Amino acid sequence: MSATISLGSKKHYPVLLKEIISIISPQNGGTYIDCTFGQGGYSKKILSYPNTKVYAFDRDDKASTFAYNIKKKYKERFYFKNKKFSQINKTDISNNNIDAIIFDLGLSYTQIFDSKSGISFKSKGKLNMKMGINEFSANEVVNLLEKKDLEKIFYKFGEEKLSRLIANKIIMQRSQRNLNTEDLVRIIENTKRYKKGTHKATKIFQSIRMFVNKEISELLFGLINSFKIIKPGGKIIIVTFHSIEDRIVKYFFKNFSEQNRNSRYFPDIQNNKKLFILKNKKPIYPSNSELKKNPSSRSAKLRYAEKINESDVFQDEFINKFKNLIDIENISKKL
Numbered sequence: 001m002s003a004t005i006s007l008g009s010k011k012h013y014p015v016l017l018k019e020i021i022s023i024i025s026p027q028n029g030g031t032y033i034d035c036t037f038g039q040g041g042y043s044k045k046i047l048s049y050p051n052t053k054v055y056a057f058d059r060d061d062k063a064s065t066f067a068y069n070i071k072k073k074y075k076e077r078f079y080f081k082n083k084k085f086s087q088i089n090k091t092d093i094s095n096n097n098i099d100a101i102i103f104d105l106g107l108s109y110t111q112i113f114d115s116k117s118g119i120s121f122k123s124k125g126k127l128n129m130k131m132g133i134n135e136f137s138a139n140e141v142v143n144l145l146e147k148k149d150l151e152k153i154f155y156k157f158g159e160e161k162l163s164r165l166i167a168n169k170i171i172m173q174r175s176q177r178n179l180n181t182e183d184l185v186r187i188i189e190n191t192k193r194y195k196k197g198t199h200k201a202t203k204i205f206q207s208i209r210m211f212v213n214k215e216i217s218e219l220l221f222g223l224i225n226s227f228k229i230i231k232p233g234g235k236i237i238i239v240t241f242h243s244i245e246d247r248i249v250k251y252f253f254k255n256f257s258e259q260n261r262n263s264r265y266f267p268d269i270q271n272n273k274k275l276f277i278l279k280n281k282k283p284i285y286p287s288n289s290e291l292k293k294n295p296s297s298r299s300a301k302l303r304y305a306e307k308i309n310e311s312d313v314f315q316d317e318f319i320n321k322f323k324n325l326i327d328i329e330n331i332s333k334k335l
Contacts, residue, residue: 020239033055033101047077054078056079061082063110089229106300107241125181131209143178146334166204169191188200214329237302241300
């Protein structure tokens, strides 16, 4: 997860940068958290304004190289942590006066084009898909889990209609030898009919990547802990790239910006306080000019909200709303 998408072999483009800068107003100074540092696109732009400070997170240790170069330029205003953003509340920044917290949930250029990471279906060799600080890899998922578990992962995280058929073919072919990246792509390509647009393997690779990196619980707790540490009046800004993560973000902002809401999970709890103000009820999309420069941004959606009240009773309600997805992640306990 990162704030940068490639525009070519050497150029990188932070998605919806102009819109985010307009929302957070760093020209007025302030302290910001870049939860998905990547190659530092957002962080560098914010730090170009005087009287700003940035704390950056990235689970991928390869991001440390880019962070080091920024640290040399902004020694007293930039701090990098090689941690998951779900741990944002377990660091020494929790007592700072945070003005905005930014998430870009897209894949980084570094991860996509790193053949060893195996994030892309164009990769070769052993299955991997680890984005950093992981407990297991795609190799264990594809070659060890039962058919019913693979089917659940493909269907729930990839929204793949042919999940059962693909899972069945994986089980049959791995009985002969461990499957690698090329094997998995070949199985998918031989199972699915040609469809113009995205590659046939996109949904399956997305589902395995989400499972390997526990992206659902990472996002849920990233949002919860961001709310805990940001000051009232501060903004939480999130750029999503697929429907599952966008559904989570939309619920988080919309549900907790309503007063006197009733929870079917915890009906005895009175939720009388709005936690957020929604400045835009609809998501913000990349402009036509950005799409021309960077076609990869076409699926990006930006949502943001301003915190107005403190609360310690919303966490369980939020997690239970997406319990079915967390249950899929918990299949990993079998590995």
